[in-house]
Amino acid sequence: MANRISDETIEYIAGLAKLELSDSEKQKAKKDMAKMLDYFDMLRKLDTSGVEPMSHIFSVNNVFREDVVTNGDERENMLKNAPAQRDGAFKVPRTTE
Secondary structure (H helix, E strand, C coil), X not given: CHHHCCHHHHHHHHHHCCCCCCHHHHHHHHHHHHHHHHHHHHHHHCCCCCCCCCCCXXXXXXXXXXXXXXXXXXXXXXXXXXXXXXXXXXCCCCCCC
C-alpha cells in the first residue's frame, strides 16, 4: 500500500491543509500515511458479516430536556438598565447609512 503514496500526493495534501512541510516532515508524513493505509487494508480483510451496524458504541438516549421558561418575562426590568428605549426595546445609534 505504501508505494501508492508519492511525493506529489504528500505535497498535494499538504497544500490542501495549507501546511509547509520540510523534506523530513514530508518523509515522516509519507510513512505515517502508509501505516494508516496498511491498517485500512487490515480492517478491510476482517469478517464483519455478523456485526450489527451501530451509530455509537454506547446506547444513547435523548439527553435533552424540555425547554421550559423559568425566569418569565423580565423585559421591564432589563429595560430599566437601558440608556434609551423605544417600543419596549433598546434604542441604539444607527450603524448604517
